[in-house]
Every structure is written in C-alpha cells, then in structure tokens.
Amino acid sequence: MQNIKVNLSRNSYMIKIGAGILDQIDDSLRSLGMRNKAVIVTNPLVKNLYGDGLNTHLMKAGLETTVLEVPDGEEYKSLEQTGRLFDRMSEFGAERSTPVIALGGGVIGDLTGFVAATYMRGIPLIQLPTTLLAQVDSSIGGKTAVNHGKLKNMIGAFYQPKIVLADISTLKTLSEAEVVNGLAEVIKYGIISDRGLFQLIEDNIEKLKLTHMDVTEEVVARCVDVKARVVEKDERDEGWRNILNYGHTIGHAVETVSDFKIKHGHGVAIGMVGAGMIAQRVGLLSAFELERIRSLIIVAGLPIKIPDLDIEQIMQAMRHDKKKIEGKIRFILPRNIGEVLIRDDISTILVQEVLRDLGK
Numbered sequence: 001m002q003n004i005k006v007n008l009s010r011n012s013y014m015i016k017i018g019a020g021i022l023d024q025i026d027d028s029l030r031s032l033g034m035r036n037k038a039v040i041v042t043n044p045l046v047k048n049l050y051g052d053g054l055n056t057h058l059m060k061a062g063l064e065t066t067v068l069e070v071p072d073g074e075e076y077k078s079l080e081q082t083g084r085l086f087d088r089m090s091e092f093g094a095e096r097s098t099p100v101i102a103l104g105g106g107v108i109g110d111l112t113g114f115v116a117a118t119y120m121r122g123i124p125l126i127q128l129p130t131t132l133l134a135q136v137d138s139s140i141g142g143k144t145a146v147n148h149g150k151l152k153n154m155i156g157a158f159y160q161p162k163i164v165l166a167d168i169s170t171l172k173t174l175s176e177a178e179v180v181n182g183l184a185e186v187i188k189y190g191i192i193s194d195r196g197l198f199q200l201i202e203d204n205i206e207k208l209k210l211t212h213m214d215v216t217e218e219v220v221a222r223c224v225d226v227k228a229r230v231v232e233k234d235e236r237d238e239g240w241r242n243i244l245n246y247g248h249t250i251g252h253a254v255e256t257v258s259d260f261k262i263k264h265g266h267g268v269a270i271g272m273v274g275a276g277m278i279a280q281r282v283g284l285l286s287a288f289e290l291e292r293i294r295s296l297i298i299v300a301g302l303p304i305k306i307p308d309l310d311i312e313q314i315m316q317a318m319r320h321d322k323k324k325i326e327g328k329i330r331f332i333l334p335r336n337i338g339e340v341l342i343r344d345d346i347s348t349i350l351v352q353e354v355l356r357d358l359g360k
C-alpha cells in the first residue's frame with residue numbers, strides 16, 4: 001500500500017493506493033470523524049461489482065447508508081442528475097456533515113464531486129475511483145463538473161475530497177479498452193514529469209495492460225505523485241497545472257470533431273504524438289525521444305494517427321477550446337521525456353503541417 005499526501009494547507013488530504021484498500025473505508029471515515037451516516041453514489045454496473053459489498057461493510061460498521069444510482073454514461077454527468085441526487089439526499093436526511101462517497105469512474109467522480117461541492121454549500125467528499133483513469137487523474141485535484149448542453153465540464157467547482165482510496169484490485173474487472181484508455185494519461189505523466197516512470201511503463205507495458213497488481217500499484221502511485229505535486233503548485237489551474245494538458249490540445253479537438261466517437265485516451269495519444277512532432281520541429285525534442293514516445297503509445301494499444309477527419313475542423317476546434325489564451329493556441333511541448341514547457345507561440349502553419357502528417 002502507498003500513501004501520498006496532497007499538501008494544500010486547509011484542503012490537504014491523503015491518497016491511499018493498494019489492492020483491497022476499500023475494506024479500510026470504515027477506518028478512514030472514523031478517523032475523519034464521520035461515524036453516523038454516509039451517501040454512496042455509483043452506477044448499476046459498479047454497484048453490482050463493489051457497491052453492495054461496500055454498503056454492507058459500512059452498515060456493519062454501524063453507519064446509516066443509502067446507495068444512490070446514476071445510469072452509466074457520460075450523458076448522465078448532468079444538472080438533471082445533480083438535481084435528482086439533491087432530492088434523494090435530502091429525503092435521506094443528509095446534513096452538512098454527511099459524507100458523500102463517489103464509487104466509480106470519472107463520470108461518477110465528477111458528478112458526485114459537484115454534488116458534494118454544492119449541496120448545502122459543501123459536504124465532505126470521499127473518492128473511491130474504480131477506473132485506471134479515475135485513479136490516476138479525475139479523483140485527484142479537486143476539479144468537479146457536469147456537462148451542459150454540448151459543452152463538456154461547463155458547470156463546476158474546485159472542491160477537494162477529504163480522502164481518496166484507490167483500490168487497485170477493482171481494476172481487474174475493467175475491460176481492456178478502458179485500461180488502455182487510462183494508459184494514455186499514465187504515459188502522459190511519465191513524459192511531463194517523470195522519466196523513470198516512463199521507463200517503468202516501457203519495461204512493464206504488457207503487465208500493465210493485464211493490470212498485474214504489483215506493477216499497477218507502483219505505476220498508479222507514481223502517476224498520483226506527479227499529479228499531486230502539480231496540483232499543489234497550482235490548485236486553481238492558473239498556470240503550471242496546464243502541463244497536465246500535454247496531448248490534450250490536439251486530443252480534445254480530435255475528440256470533439258469525431259463527435260466523441262474517439263475515446264479521450266485515444267485523442268490524448270494522438271495529441272501527445274502531435275505535440276511531440278511540434279516539439280521536434282521547433283528544435284526542443286530529439287528524433288530519438290519522439291520515437292520512444294511513439295513506440296510506447298503503439299505498444300500500449302493506442303493510436304498515433306488521426307483517422308478520417310477534416311484537418312480544418314480540428315484547427316477550428318482548437319481555436320475554440322476554452323483553454324486557448326487570447327487567440328493563441330497553447331501547447332505543452334516535451335523538451336525531453338520527463339520535462340515539458342508551456343508554449344503559446346507555435347505558428348498556425350506548423351500546427352497545420354503536423355495535423356496533416358498525423359492524418360497520413
């Protein structure tokens with residue numbers, strides 16, 4: 001088991017990573033002074049796998065609980081579901097001190113986080129992430145949100161959890177496609193900040209795809225550590241936290257133009273190669289390092305090419321991204337594996353050229 005602290009003065013919290021760690025939930029709640037009631041938010045699939053067991057465990061520990069289900073899918077990360085959860089929580093008698101537990105992937109985590117941030121102006125949030133993406137990314141850092149209309153993560157709040165318990169053994173039931181999706185972010189952490197982690201992923205990629213417990217625990221912990229250190233420096237995403245968007249500038253645009261038929265991890269993978277190509281062409285990254293990035297993405301089972309999509313539409317989508325800075329498109333460019341720079345001065349012509357090469 002590994003414990004990683006996120007240091008944010010009054011908002012500090014622990015992230016515990018290990019196989020079987022969900023069984024420690026009652027101890028964790030007790031140590032946080034939560035002894036009476038708890039709300040569990042999950043979806044039907046995860047409820048069957050882990051929710052019922054978790055609920056029984058908490059009831060045995062003497063807590064009064066309720067399990068609230070949200071249908072499975074990104075479209076349910078909505079204000080409508082937020083309202084439904086508020087109703088059910090108030091029927092249950094949830095108070096300011098009642099913790100709400102998010103059990104599931106990033107969809108459940110983001111929605112429950114937003115509910116926790118806003119119900120009675122904020123109640124304690126516990127994250128129990130059950131996908132690789134949620135364990136290394138969405139459960140940490142306090143970004144909570146729901147979608148609004150066609151806009152992803154439009155309505156939200158910065159709201160840190162009280163604790164995160166990442167039970168690696170829950171990843172065993174994840175489909176290979178979901179594991180691979182999460183691996184894109186895992187590789188990202190190596191490239192932006194931890195060369196040793198990148199090497200570890202290279203050496204163990206097959207084991208990671210099969211969620212071999214020891215390697216997965218080590219890798220998840222290293223990723224969490226990278227994210228925690230970045231969030232500590234820039235909790236509200238005003239500068240340095242941008243580096244977590246490596247691969248996301250092109251990635252988001254590709255996802256959007258594909259009408260979200262391309263999965264997030266796939267978009268990020270293509271985007272990481274694209275940003276790597278830009279970095280190489282402006283003289284930051286060596287051809288050798290770029291090849292290492294490309295090769296790892298391929299063996300992870302992720303794409304490196306833009307499928308049949310219109311390059312001009314991708315350019316347009318990048319210009320409309322909410323992260324752009326005064327008309328400039330912001331890129332996170334690797335200088336080496338393990339080190340990136342934030343750059344706002346990349347010419348449109350170079351970006352178009354790289355997109356065309358990514359489409360070939």
Ligand SMILES: NC(=O)c1ccc[n+]([C@@H]2O[C@H](COP(=O)([O-])OP(=O)(O)OC[C@H]3O[C@@H](n4cnc5c(N)ncnc54)[C@H](O)[C@@H]3O)[C@@H](O)[C@H]2O)c1
Pocket residue numbers: 043045046049072073074077104105106107108110130131132133134137138139140141142143144153170171172173174175178181
């Ligand atoms: N808040 C943040 O900082 C942040 C960062 C990255 C992504 N996100 C958000 O995260 C969401 C994506 O998260 P995701 O990739 O986890 O998707 P997800 O939550 O939709 O989960 C993917 C699928 O796996 C299933 N599942 C979950 N745990 C399982 C398990 N242990 N075994 C079997 N199946 C399981 C889910 O039911 C779902 O069908 C997006 O909404 C994205 O915007 C947020």
Ligand SMILES: [Zn+2]
Pocket residue numbers: 185248264268
């Ligand atoms: Zn991402």
